[in-house]
Amino acid sequence: MVSLVTDISRYLIIIIIALYTGLNFYVLRKHDLQWQDRVCKKQVQLVFLFHFLSFLIIFMRTEDPWMMVYYLIQWSFFMAYRLIYSAIYPNCSKVILSNTMMLLAVSLVMLTRLDMGKSRRQFIYAMAAAVITLVIPLVIEKIQFLSKLAWLYALVGIGLLGLVWRMGNTTYGAQLSFSFGGVTLQPSEFVKLSFVFFTASMFRKKQSFARAFATTLIAAAHVLILVASTDLGSGLVYFLSYIFMIYVATRNWKYLAAGSGMGAAASILAYQIFDHVKVRVAIWKDPFADYNNKGYQLCQALFAISSGGWFGLGLYGGIPNKIPVVTKDSIFAAICEEMGMIFGICLILIYLGFVIQMFWVSTWMDSLFYKIVGFGLAVMIGAQTILHIGGITAMIPMTGITLPLISYGGSSLISTMIIIGIIQGLHLMKQKEVDYIGRRAEELYEETPTLRGESGSRGR
Amino acid sequence: MKRRQRYGERAVAEEGKKKRLSNQEIVLVTYVFLILFLIMIAFLAYFMYKKAPSYVNNPYNANRQAILEERYTRGDILSADRQVLATTVEEDGAEKRYYPYGEIFAHIVGYNGRGTSGIEQMENSSLLSSHNNPVEMFTNELLEKKNKGDMVVTTLLTDVQEAAFDGLGEMKGAVVAIEPSTGKIIAMVSKPCFDPNYISEIWDEIVSEEHSSEAVLVNRASQGLYPPGSTFKIVTLLELLRENPAMAEEFSYNCEGVYTEGQWSIKCAHDAEHGEQNLSEAFANSCNGAFVAIGRQLSFRNVYRLCDDLGFNSPLPTAFPSSRSRFTLKDDGDIGTVMQTSIGQGETLVTPLHMALIMSAIANKGKVMEPYVVDHVVSSQGNQVSSSSPRQWRRMMSEEEADQLSDYLRAAVTDGTGSAAQGEGYNVYGKTGTAEFNSSGDTHAWFVGYAERTANTPELVVCVLVENGQSGGDIAAPICRKVMDAYFGR
Numbered sequence: 001m002v003s004l005v006t007d008i009s010r011y012l013i014i015i016i017i018a019l020y021t022g023l024n025f026y027v028l029r030k031h032d033l034q035w036q037d038r039v040c041k042k043q044v045q046l047v048f049l050f051h052f053l054s055f056l057i058i059f060m061r062t063e064d065p066w067m068m069v070y071y072l073i074q075w076s077f078f079m080a081y082r083l084i085y086s087a088i089y090p091n092c093s094k095v096i097l098s099n100t101m102m103l104l105a106v107s108l109v110m111l112t113r114l115d116m117g118k119s120r121r122q123f124i125y126a127m128a129a130a131v132i133t134l135v136i137p138l139v140i141e142k143i144q145f146l147s148k149l150a151w152l153y154a155l156v157g158i159g160l161l162g163l164v165w166r167m168g169n170t171t172y173g174a175q176l177s178f179s180f181g182g183v184t185l186q187p188s189e190f191v192k193l194s195f196v197f198f199t200a201s202m203f204r205k206k207q208s209f210a211r212a213f214a215t216t217l218i219a220a221a222h223v224l225i226l227v228a229s230t231d232l233g234s235g236l237v238y239f240l241s242y243i244f245m246i247y248v249a250t251r252n253w254k255y256l257a258a259g260s261g262m263g264a265a266a267s268i269l270a271y272q273i274f275d276h277v278k279v280r281v282a283i284w285k286d287p288f289a290d291y292n293n294k295g296y297q298l299c300q301a302l303f304a305i306s307s308g309g310w311f312g313l314g315l316y317g318g319i320p321n322k323i324p325v326v327t328k329d330s331i332f333a334a335i336c337e338e339m340g341m342i343f344g345i346c347l348i349l350i351y352l353g354f355v356i357q358m359f360w361v362s363t364w365m366d367s368l369f370y371k372i373v374g375f376g377l378a379v380m381i382g383a384q385t386i387l388h389i390g391g392i393t394a395m396i397p398m399t400g401i402t403l404p405l406i407s408y409g410g411s412s413l414i415s416t417m418i419i420i421g422i423i424q425g426l427h428l429m430k431q432k433e434v435d436y437i438g439r440r441a442e443e444l445y446e447e448t449p450t451l452r453g454e455s456g457s458r459g460r
Numbered sequence: 461m462k463r464r465q466r467y468g469e470r471a472v473a474e475e476g477k478k479k480r481l482s483n484q485e486i487v488l489v490t491y492v493f494l495i496l497f498l499i500m501i502a503f504l505a506y507f508m509y510k511k512a513p514s515y516v517n518n519p520y521n522a523n524r525q526a527i528l529e530e531r532y533t534r535g536d537i538l539s540a541d542r543q544v545l546a547t548t549v550e551e552d553g554a555e556k557r558y559y560p561y562g563e564i565f566a567h568i569v570g571y572n573g574r575g576t577s578g579i580e581q582m583e584n585s586s587l588l589s590s591h592n593n594p595v596e597m598f599t600n601e602l603l604e605k606k607n608k609g610d611m612v613v614t615t616l617l618t619d620v621q622e623a624a625f626d627g628l629g630e631m632k633g634a635v636v637a638i639e640p641s642t643g644k645i646i647a648m649v650s651k652p653c654f655d656p657n658y659i660s661e662i663w664d665e666i667v668s669e670e671h672s673s674e675a676v677l678v679n680r681a682s683q684g685l686y687p688p689g690s691t692f693k694i695v696t697l698l699e700l701l702r703e704n705p706a707m708a709e710e711f712s713y714n715c716e717g718v719y720t721e722g723q724w725s726i727k728c729a730h731d732a733e734h735g736e737q738n739l740s741e742a743f744a745n746s747c748n749g750a751f752v753a754i755g756r757q758l759s760f761r762n763v764y765r766l767c768d769d770l771g772f773n774s775p776l777p778t779a780f781p782s783s784r785s786r787f788t789l790k791d792d793g794d795i796g797t798v799m800q801t802s803i804g805q806g807e808t809l810v811t812p813l814h815m816a817l818i819m820s821a822i823a824n825k826g827k828v829m830e831p832y833v834v835d836h837v838v839s840s841q842g843n844q845v846s847s848s849s850p851r852q853w854r855r856m857m858s859e860e861e862a863d864q865l866s867d868y869l870r871a872a873v874t875d876g877t878g879s880a881a882q883g884e885g886y887n888v889y890g891k892t893g894t895a896e897f898n899s900s901g902d903t904h905a906w907f908v909g910y911a912e913r914t915a916n917t918p919e920l921v922v923c924v925l926v927e928n929g930q931s932g933g934d935i936a937a938p939i940c941r942k943v944m945d946a947y948f949g950r
Contacts, residue, residue, distance in 0.1 A: 244489050248486055306511070306515035307521070307524040307528070341505075348500060363486050363487070395504075
């Protein structure tokens with residue numbers, strides 16, 4: 001009976017995620033927002049169905065009645081989140097909202113299966129983030145001087161990163177975080193935001209060479225501090241978002257070319273200078289050369305993905321806890337092992353749809369500041385996804401980075417939720433403008449008799 | 461009025477163009493990300509299709525293999541004549557791997573338990589996955605019944621394998637039999653061997669220090685490296701035919717039992733004095749003096765290049781573990797080494813499998829096929845899953861050269877040291893070898909050759925190596941005959 005239910009649920013989950021992914025692209029077909037909202041309602045139903053079936057398997061496998069309670073609490077959270085968000089911001093992007101919910105649901109399901117303690121903590125973070133980020137769209141919309149704080153952003157960014165570099169805790173050979181009062185904070189996750197805001201503020205009015213030069217110097221300082229703290233993944237994400245931002249700001253491809261060239265030269269240099277870079281490349285080339293030590297994580301991840309096959313071993317069917325750092329840098333491998341590669345590929349497509357939505361919102365912006373902010377943040381999410389998934393599947397050298405919204409970690413989750421809040425804010429700004437134009441057009445229509453075709457009656 | 465209207469239209473068009481332009485970059489970057497994500501998906505699909513099975517098979521992945529063993533009953537391994545070589549049986553409610561032939565296929569079929577080896581390892585993922593009717597498999601899954609894993613059908617022939625196994629008897633050594641036109645491995649025996657049925661029980665003993673020198677688990681046929689001895693004269697002869705055909709034609713050497721040059725001297729095996737020899741006689745009688753004299757005339761830079769063509773110093777294209785044969789001499793500088801190397805002593809080392817492949821080239825007009833042992837995989841219900849097709853590995857020599865060599869090899873059997881390999885109803889072409897492996901004059905015995913029933917259609921290559929066998933002609937050649945008798949007498 002147990003295996004009957006869990007096996008059927010396992011295949012149903014694959015069908016659900018595939019349908020959801022299909023809708024994610026189907027929604028791009030029409031610009032009609034009301035129609036899009038209807039599509040997204042279906043997506044939300046699929047999220048709840050996925051969440052229910054996953055917890056059904058978890059409950060049947062663990063036979064822990066508390067899981068039902070836990071499920072109901074999570075269900076209430078998702079219900080409340082959606083209702084409150086749509087109530088406060090009726091014009092928010094529903095696609096981004098349903099994607100946020102889907103990825104959070106995958107995260108909570110996977111973490112519950114991997115590590116109950118972490119799942120509980122992540123759930124608390126998620127609730128906190130949901131409440132905090134409720135105000136973000138409003139902040140973006142209402143506060144005008146955000147674009148005038150360039151030097152403050154630079155100071156905060158470099159200051160925080162420098163502090164971690166000099167005084168941070170070392171985890172897995174990298175200085176990533178510091179803790180006070182029992183709370184561990186990973187500033188590089190939040191400096192992402194100040195970094196993008198800094199770049200956008202710098203370029204909002206002028207894009208001269210001198211300005212680009214100064215901006216690049218400060219951006220390079222961010223990246224170098226990250227590399228020095230051996231946080232290669234974040235360093236690369238910052239770097240990529242910067243060269244794309246400068247390209248969009250200056251509209252000059254030469255900056256992109258120069259940036260890529262310099263990036264390539266810098267990575268060769270970094271390979272020569274830093275041993276930890278060499279080690280990453282060596283592991284990528286042959287993870288088995290140092291199986292018991294440095295290659296162990298990647299080998300276990302590859303074993304997990306391979307053993308999972310296309311359909312996965314089912315929740316609790318595999319042994320994903322054998323993979324080191326499974327809840328953070330390796331979570332995609334655990335997902336593939338138990339949910340299968342079809343699920344994994346659907347997840348990649350969901351991220352793709354997510355990022356395209358974010359790019360799309362940034363194209364609407366009239367102000368260059370907001371355009372760069374939206375664009376830069378979208379690049380960050382996209383780059384992070386590629387580095388995480390590419391790294392753990394040995395497509396590219398592993399950089400050790402979290403998967404947005406899915407990996408365990410409060411800082412990462414909250415900063416990603418803030419990014420989503422900002423994008424929603426941009427969306428609302430535009431929506432308001434569209435509404436205004438619509439209303440104005442109607443007023444004009446009412447006020448101008450000629451438009452109503454009454455000019456003919458007057459005759460001439 | 462009209463002009464103002466036109467101006468307005470232009471302004472609107474300009475404005476639109478400007479806006480579109482400022483988004484052009486974002487659209488471009490969106491495409492970049494779209495492409496990167498699609499590449500990632502393509503990579504993962506390729507990974508699952510092409511690479512995943514080998515990761516599942518990896519010996520380090522034992523934990524997850526155990527998970528698969530809980531879902532699938534390990535499939536059977538069959539010989540080409542459809543005999544069961546390995547199967548899974550129920551014993552006291554537990555599954556146990558059963559090998560009906562015991563020791564006979566130990567190395568090539570391998571063991572399961574204490575890790576895996578041989579075909580059990582190579583085909584682990586096939587044996588632990590199923591291509592039966594999906595509906596039935598799903599039903600079994602729901603009923604918590606195990607699905608039967610796929611069946612691996614090998615190229616091995618039980619009669620030939622048994623003949624090779626019996627032929628070696630209590631001696632240590634290896635036998636390989638290959639179909640030269642396809643690369644199918646017909647038999648592969650290594651001794652000493654073990655009974656894979658009792659691998660767990662005997663494990664501690666065979667890996668213990670006192671037994672480690674016997675290297676029971678090593679497949680000597682593909683992993684054992686031995687000095688080639690006189691079998692290497694095939695290479696020396698080929699180089700002479702290439703470099704100096706005129707000398708080959710007129711070659712003459714008067715053998716007085718020992719060749720001396722400066723401080724070095726080399727004797728013929730078994731203290732033989734061959735007298736006046738032409739090239740064919742020198743080869744057939746395996747006259748060391750004559751071949752040292754030939755070696756002194758050759759350019760070893762060329763010999764090195766030839767050995768490169770023959771596959772020395774590079775990995776063999778096998779799915780199971782195999783060693784690289786070694787040839788190191790790059791010039792003619794050191795006379796003593798040149799003399800040793802010309803007759804297959806010195807630093808040259810070769811695996812029996814590689815020797816068989818060189819012989820396959822001669823039997824197959826210069827071309828060598830990749831050796832393989834898995835013919836096809838079928839589901840336990842008989843659905844074809846995959847099948848191997850012959851693939852050329854490399855061309856070792858021209859057709860004419862292969863043709864010329866075959867005349868010399870035939871003479872070595874009809875009128876020379878290899879006469880004991882000749883059986884009824886087929887013609888054998890081959891070369892013996894007696895290779896010194898220590899300073900007290902102990903020797904390994906070699907025979908490598910091929911056989912045909914009708915002219916110009918070689919059917920089987922056999923390579924026999926007997927450790928410390930003392931005489932290629934007396935010890936190794938008769939084993940070859942037994943193997944060929946079994947093959948042709950089927």
